[in-house]
Amino acid sequence: MAWEPFRDFIPEDERNCFIAAYSKRLTSSDADVQIEAAKRWTTWEMMTAHLLQNHENIKRGEDDKFSLAFARIENHYFINKGFLDSDSHLLDNVDKIRHIKSFIVQGRYDMCCPMMSAWDLHKAWPEAEFKVVPDAGHSANEVGVAAELVSANEKLKGMLKK
Structure with missing residues (x-):
């Protein structure tokens, strides 16, 4: 239900890289192509970001202005590979930040950022506190993810008081 509209907007001969194909559009x-691409991108993202679909968020994909801003920002970030030198930049340079008190919070059913990425980071950076939220997807707005992020911030705030 979510994948086909996202996929089918792109011709088969461009489906080897959806990020580039959507960037082009x-x-x-x-302007009509921009809006249609933005709506499909945003709807796909909103349909996959939560463990249980958030229908209010999904409706945001119908909003031309929101969709265009959201899709362009996210796509620009992806096209530029997160503005990092390589896909493994964080893992390759973890020693530079190892001393910083940090937290890795991962939704167990995150379809946007696979669990393997968080797990690989945790293995390379065992000093960082690692929390897997068992009943969450990608969104920081999910109850369990939000609770872990608040908890992490409270721990950091407590460090400032010492």
Whole structure:
């Protein structure tokens, strides 16, 4: 239900890289193409970000202005590989930040950022506190993820008081 509209907007010969294919359409000179691409991108994201679909968020994919801003920002970030030198930049440079008190919070059913990424980071950086939220997806707005993020911030705040 979510995947086909996202996929089918892109011609088969461009499906080897959806990020590039959507970038082309999100920056098209045709405003209608931009809006359609943005709506499909945003709806896909909103349909996959939560463990249990959040229908209010999914409706945001119908909003032209919101969808265009959301999809362009996210796609730009992906096109530029998060503005990092390589896919393994954080893992390759973890020694530079190892001394910083840190937390890794991962939703067990995150479809946007696979568990393996968080697990690999945790293995490379065991000093960082690692929490897997068993009943969450990707969104920081999910109850369990939000609770872990608040908990992490409270621990950091407590360090300031010492």
